[in-house]
Amino acid sequence: MKIFSFSNFSSHFVLLIFLLAFAGCRSSQTSSSDSEDIVKLTFLHINDVYEIAGVSGGKYGNFARVAQLKKELLKENPNTYLILSGDFLNPSVLGTLKLNGKRISGEQMIDVMNAAKMDFVTFGNHEFDLKENEVLERINESDFEWIASNTFYYKDGKIQPFTRKGKKLPTYLTIEPKNPKGESIKVGILGITTQYNQPDFVRYTDEYETTKNVYQEIESKTDFTVALTHLLENEDEKLAGIVPQLKLLMGGHDHENMKFTYGKTIMAKADANARTAYIHRLTYNKKTKELKIDSELKSIDSSIDYEPITKAAIEKWNKIADSVFNVQGFNPDREIYKLKEPLEARESLIRSQQTNAGTLIVNAMASAFPNTELAILGSGSVRLDDQLIGIVTEYDVLRMLPFGGKIYQFTTSGDILIQYLDAGTKNKGSGGYLQYQEKLKFDAEKGWLLDGQKINPKRQYTLVTNDYNLSGRETNMEFMNMKTNKEITNVISSDDSKSPQSDIRKAVIVYLEQL
Missing domain, CATH: 3.60.21.10 (Metallo-dependent phosphatases)
Known part of the structure; x- marks a missing residue:
């Protein structure tokens, strides 16, 4: 029969405490050294x-x-x-x-x-x-x-x-x-x-x-x-x-x-x-x-x-901005639309391919002129360089199109229209690349097709575009100057500040409200 001895237990316990204390001291010293x-x-x-x-x-x-x-x-x-x-x-x-x-x-x-x-x-x-x-x-x-x-x-x-x-x-x-x-x-x-x-x-x-x-x-x-x-x-x-x-x-x-x-x-x-x-x-x-x-x-x-x-x-800067926007007829905080998918306006994409942001804007431009056949936008007007997600406010439209500006309806020949579209293709990668409505397509064999029909160089077309694209200042588009090109005729817009024709941003806001 094994007999329990308290004295043996006591001595072993003291030894155990000593060993633990020594190890703890060593551990503390190591930890302190590591922390240094x-x-x-x-x-x-x-x-x-x-x-x-x-x-x-x-x-x-x-x-x-x-x-x-x-x-x-x-x-x-x-x-x-x-x-x-x-x-x-x-x-x-x-x-x-x-x-x-x-x-x-x-x-x-x-x-x-x-x-x-x-x-x-x-x-x-x-x-x-x-x-x-x-x-x-x-x-x-x-x-x-x-x-x-x-x-x-x-x-x-x-x-x-x-x-x-x-x-x-x-x-x-x-x-x-x-x-x-x-x-x-x-x-x-x-x-x-x-x-x-x-x-x-x-x-x-x-x-x-x-x-x-x-x-x-x-x-x-x-x-x-x-x-x-x-x-x-x-x-x-x-x-x-x-x-x-x-x-x-x-x-x-x-x-x-x-x-x-x-x-x-x-x-x-x-x-x-x-x-x-x-x-x-x-x-x-x-x-x-x-x-x-x-x-x-x-x-x-x-x-x-x-x-x-x-x-x-x-807040200081927002007050400055709001005072300007209010004079221009905008309410930056007003929610106008809830997006079902992100609106793609990143510069690397919108300046090289058609995006849903570009399509939305040109459709809005066309809605401001019910008799137009095609709306076209210079992608350099879009300066968001980002995606819009979720709720769209008026401010989102403002930051997407910060320069605003009038949109114009005009008439020109199919020949000028083809030159215009070809110049946009040459401008791929820059702000002169064009965004246009989905009714326009390019076929490698047939060329430019509008509503499925080949654009006729001799026919007159009624178009809508942004102000800069009618200035003749865009790369490869010197001929697109409404003041000097006699083939650009019947140019109309509105000076009424409440009209969507007076500012491309208002056209987009009105269009989104109607969706």
């Missing part, structure tokens, strides 16, 4: 933001929500940075308005981004829709850093960096986040922009070769490097293949959220207009050189409060 080696940082990443107050009637987006999210993330980690990967100065209906006799041209965006405590941006292609002086003014008004690895200013025959408040824009930045123990790391940040839009005052270097060269320059000076990119997804993939050492590409240019891993490089993009944002949490171990990246896609919606300072800045 760990540095964490967070990037709050948005891209392609054209609307300060959000979209879908304010349901999604809004810079004040983004600013509030940054404040919350700063509580979690003081090493938090708000970044925007290009495209924010344009397009915007607010930017087309005039303040004190001068077009706003993105001033509202810089003001709101300053209020939101933006940290870093890179150029997008739409920044260069603005005039040279406007771009320079916007850069100088900004309180945040612009990173321009491959984008430069061309002036007086010289290629040089853009400047902000007297200082050259950097080709890269190095930030030094610290952990609670004061240990820091060095992180390189590049800014790479597509060469899609190059006005006379801009010059680019090759995005791939530049990235490789700049990375080689900073490799020995940093623990790791990330990049803000404004490229198409396949271009991001190519970039990651050429410079695989880049750990994270925070992208833009594409307007839908995505996340891919190319080798050891993570690439992510959020939804345009801050419908969503990516939160990239990076954890770096100085001892092992190991980097962990956790990327969370966050919906920017009513679950996030409005940060007060940014909200006030937005």
Whole structure:
């Protein structure tokens, strides 16, 4: 019979406690050592933001929500940075308005981004829709850093960096986040922009070769490097293949959220207009050189409060806009239609193929002139560069067609009509590409068909188009000038501000109300 001994139990128990305490001490020492080696940082990443107050009637987006999210993330980690990967100065209906006799041209965006405590941006292609002086003014008004690895200013025959408040824009930045123990790391940040839009005052270097060269320059000076990119997804993939050492590409240019891993490089993009944002949490171990990246896609919606300072800045600009719109006869907040499917108005598509947004607009134009045979639109009039989803408000129509302008009915020969349509085809990829009603088709053998019949060069046709397309200023359409071309006759429109003929936006609003 085995007899239990309390003295044996006691001695074993003491030994067990000692061993546990020793192990705990060792564990605590190891944990403390590990924590000293760990540095964490967070990037709050948005891209392609054209609307300060959000979209879908304010349901999604809004810079004040983004600013509030940054404040919350700063509580979690003081090493938090708000970044925007290009495209924010344009397009915007607010930017087309005039303040004190001068077009706003993105001033509202810089003001709101300053209020939101933006940290870093890179150029997008739409920044260069603005005039040279406007771009320079916007850069100088900004309180945040612009990173321009491959984008430069061309002036007086010289290629040089853009400047902000007297200082050259950097080709890269190095930030030094610290952990609670004061240990820091060095992180390189590049800014790479597509060469899609190059006005006379801009010059680019090759995005791939530049990235490789700049990375080689900073490799020995940093623990790791990330990049803000404004490229198409396949271009991001190519970039990651050429410079695989880049750990994270925070992208833009594409307007839908995505996340891919190319080798050891993570690439992510959020939804345009801050419908969503990516939160990239990076954890770096100085001892092992190991980097962990956790990327969370966050919906920017009513679950996030409005940060007060940014909200006030937005309200200031909205009051300016509303006062102008009301004079023009628009009620921006009024809901007019619920879409059954997204309305496609992204620039890359509407300037190269027929889209449902283009079809809707030309049908609206035709409805304003019941006797017309065909309505045609220059796609450059559509500046949304996004999809409309859900409820459509008058403001959505305004931002889709920010320049407005009259629509005209006119008569011309089939010969001029064919030239007009052929010019639109030549303009594929630019604003001179044409959108038209579905009754018009092109047959490779027969040519242009209207209602199934080949267009007769000698016959007269009654057409409708937007004002710019009758100015003769569109590429390859110099002959489409209603003032000089004698074959363009019977030109009519309306000067009544209440008429849908007086403004293409009113034509669309009236048409949507009737659907």
